[in-house]
Amino acid sequence: MTAPEQAGFRSGFVSFVGRPNAGKSTLTNALVGQKIVITSDKPQTTRSVVRGIVHRPDAQLILVDTPGLHRPRTLLGERLNDLVHATWSEVDVIAMCFPANERVGPGDRHIAADMAKISRATKVAVATKTDLVSPERLARHLMDIQAVGVELGIEWKEIVPVSSVGGSQIDLLTDLLADLLPEGPALYPDGDLTDSPDEVLVAELIREAALEGVRDELPHSIAVVVEEMALREGRDADKQLTDIHATLFVERDSQKGIVIGHKGSRLKEVGQTARLQIADLLGTAVYLDLRVKLAKDWQRDPRQLRRLGF
Ligand SMILES: Nc1nc2c(ncn2[C@@H]2O[C@H](COP(=O)(O)OP(=O)(O)OP(=O)(O)O)[C@@H](O)[C@H]2O)c(=O)[nH]1
Numbered sequence: 001m002t003a004p005e006q007a008g009f010r011s012g013f014v015s016f017v018g019r020p021n022a023g024k025s026t027l028t029n030a031l032v033g034q035k036i037v038i039t040s041d042k043p044q045t046t047r048s049v050v051r052g053i054v055h056r057p058d059a060q061l062i063l064v065d066t067p068g069l070h071r072p073r074t075l076l077g078e079r080l081n082d083l084v085h086a087t088w089s090e091v092d093v094i095a096m097c098f099p100a101n102e103r104v105g106p107g108d109r110h111i112a113a114d115m116a117k118i119s120r121a122t123k124v125a126v127a128t129k130t131d132l133v134s135p136e137r138l139a140r141h142l143m144d145i146q147a148v149g150v151e152l153g154i155e156w157k158e159i160v161p162v163s164s165v166g167g168s169q170i171d172l173l174t175d176l177l178a179d180l181l182p183e184g185p186a187l188y189p190d191g192d193l194t195d196s197p198d199e200v201l202v203a204e205l206i207r208e209a210a211l212e213g214v215r216d217e218l219p220h221s222i223a224v225v226v227e228e229m230a231l232r233e234g235r236d237a238d239k240q241l242t243d244i245h246a247t248l249f250v251e252r253d254s255q256k257g258i259v260i261g262h263k264g265s266r267l268k269e270v271g272q273t274a275r276l277q278i279a280d281l282l283g284t285a286v287y288l289d290l291r292v293k294l295a296k297d298w299q300r301d302p303r304q305l306r307r308l309g310f
Pocket residue numbers: 018019020021022023024025026027070128129130131132162163164165166
C-alpha cells in the first residue's frame with residue numbers, strides 16, 4: 001500500500017489557511033504541479049479534505065483543508081470548535097497565507113490567533129501574490145507578518161514570499177515544507193490520488209458494528225470517521241499490522257453512553273467485531289483505536305455533514 005520504506009523519507013500533512021482570496025487554492029495547485037493528481041472537491045470520510053499530494057523522491061506532502069477554518073466561528077458551538085481544533089492539531093504544518101497586495105488586517109489576526117492555540121503543528125507564514133507588489137511593499141508586508149507573530153505569540157518557522165502565478169519561490173516553499181515533516185513512509189502510493197476507498201469501507205464496517213443491536217436507539221445518529229490508517233512500520237511482510245484510529249460521532253450526549261456501554265463494554269464489543277471484519281478486508285492484522293465524540297446535532301448542520309463526509 002505504501003511506498004517502500006526509505007531512510008530519511010518524510011511524510012505528513014500540511015494545511016494552508018488564510019482568509020478568503022488569500023491565494024490558498026492557487027498555491028496548492030502550484031505546489032502540486034503536473035506531477036500531482038488533484039483531488040476533487042468532494043468531502044472525504046476523513047475530517048480533513050485532501051486537496052492534493054506532492055510526491056517527491058524524499059518526501060510526500062499531503063495538502064489538506066481543515067474544517068471550519070474558512071467559516072465564521074460564531075456559528076459553531078463550543079464543542080464544534082473543539083473538533084476543529086482537534087483537526088488542526090492533527091496536521092504537521094499549518095501554513096498561513098497573507099496576500100501581499102492586501103494589508104495584514106483583523107481577518108488575518110482572527111485566524112492567526114486561533115492558530116496560535118495549536119501547539120503541535122509547526123507554523124509557517126506565506127506571503128502570497130508577490131508579483132502584484134513592489135519590493136518595498138513586500139518588505140513592509142513581511143515585517144507586518146513578523147509583527148503579527150510576535151503579537152500573538154506565534155513562532156513562524158519560516159516566512160516565505162511566493163508568487164503562484166509567476167511560479168516564483170514555489171520550489172523553495174516545497175523544500176522548506178518537506179523539511180518540516182516528520183520522518184515516515186509515504187502515506188499514499190506513488191502517483192496516487194487521494195480517495196481512499198479502504199478508509200470508506202473501514203468506516204462503514206465500524207458504523208455497522210456500532211449499530212448492531214441498538215439500531216432503534218441510534219437511528220441515523222452515528223457517523224464514523226477514520227482519522228488515520230497506516231501500516232505499522234518495521235514489521236515483516238507476512239506479519240503486517242494496520243493501525244487505525246477512528247472516531248464515532250454521536251449527536252447527543254445520551255447517545256454517547258449507549259455507544260460506550262457500561263464501563264466501555266459495548267464499545268469494546270464494537271471494536272472487536274469491526275476489527276475482525278477489517279482484518280479480513282485489508283488482509284493484515286488490525287489495531288483499532290475507537291473514540292466516541294459528540295458532534296451536536298450534526299445531522300442538521302450542513303457544515304458538519306460535509307465534514308463528516310455526507
Ligand atoms: N497575481 C497573482 N494572483 C494570484 C496569485 N495567487 C492567487 N491569485 C489570485 O487571487 C485570487 C484568489 O486566489 P485563490 O487561490 O482562489 O484564493 P483562496 O485563498 O483559495 O480563496 P478562497 O477559496 O476564497 O478561500 C484568484 O483570482 C487568483 O488567481 C499570485 O501568486 N499572483
